[in-house]
Amino acid sequence: MKPADDSSMAPPVRMLIQLHHQWDELQNLALAIIDQTYAAALEIVGGVRDAASGIVTLSRPIDPADPDSPVLTVHAGATHCYVAFNNTRGDADAFAKYTTSKGKSKPTHCLDLATISISPGSLHLARTGGGGVGRKNRANVGSSRRELAIVDAIVSRLDALIRAEKELLRKAAAAACGSFPKMAQINEVFKVLQEMRREMDLEAVMRRRLQKRRVVEEISGGTAAATTAQNSADPTEPLTKRMRTLRVVDPRSRSRVEVLERTCMSYDR
Numbered sequence: 001m002k003p004a005d006d007s008s009m010a011p012p013v014r015m016l017i018q019l020h021h022q023w024d025e026l027q028n029l030a031l032a033i034i035d036q037t038y039a040a041a042l043e044i045v046g047g048v049r050d051a052a053s054g055i056v057t058l059s060r061p062i063d064p065a066d067p068d069s070p071v072l073t074v075h076a077g078a079t080h081c082y083v084a085f086n087n088t089r090g091d092a093d094a095f096a097k098y099t100t101s102k103g104k105s106k107p108t109h110c111l112d113l114a115t116i117s118i119s120p121g122s123l124h125l126a127r128t129g130g131g132g133v134g135r136k137n138r139a140n141v142g143s144s145r146r147e148l149a150i151v152d153a154i155v156s157r158l159d160a161l162i163r164a165e166k167e168l169l170r171k172a173a174a175a176a177c178g179s180f181p182k183m184a185q186i187n188e189v190f191k192v193l194q195e196m197r198r199e200m201d202l203e204a205v206m207r208r209r210l211q212k213r214r215v216v217e218e219i220s221g222g223t224a225a226a227t228t229a230q231n232s233a234d235p236t237e238p239l240t241k242r243m244r245t246l247r248v249v250d251p252r253s254r255s256r257v258e259v260l261e262r263t264c265m266s267y268d269r
Helices: 010-019 022-044 147-174 183-199 202-219 224-232 236-245
Strands: 056-061 071-076 080-087 114-119 122-127
Touching: 010 147, 022 056, 022 071, 022 080, 022 114, 022 122, 022 147, 022 183, 056 147, 071 147, 080 147, 114 183, 122 183, 147 183
Parallel strands: none
Antiparallel strands: 056 071, 071 080, 080 122, 114 122
């Protein structure tokens, strides 16, 4: 059997890699999410925004059944969006570290027209140059999920691009193109996408939060019986069930989350 790179499929794969614009894909994604989040936020508030800045700020408890639930915060404008669900109740200004001139946080990734800042449970995207994706992007905020639908839409876009990048990486591996010079950059973009996706995984973040609370309770001197009970039952199960009840099924779609526009990304394959 001939090596994979000697087969007829190898040259086309190399060409796919050469023509692939991974940083443009990431940048277009960031700009699309900014536009999509702002449009969705405006829809939720009926077009009302801050008169001076044009900013829309939304917040809601992630788990309404939990009085200590963190709050989902969405801070959206024409040039940036900030989405976080690691804030405690009353802390609606966490975005200031990204949006004020005295902010201390530097972007995690700087692109030509956008910056990406990723931190635990939060994502901040900013447009740094003119232009955009040139399309109207909206989340399905007409459902009872409202603000949570914004997160659903972001995750949907991330998943679509992650699938495309993963498929390209799979083809590259099958054609023994892993050492191709451009592969390092494609892998880097893939890791950025995975990191963004991880921090926007609402259920995973809430599971980590409950696990941390469990450890604190045990360290603070909980009784052995309570600890045993906690160990015997999955404390995240009730939360997961509640989170799922917030998902609205659109009868016109087989998916559990209906996003009006799945993705605006175009792939130069």
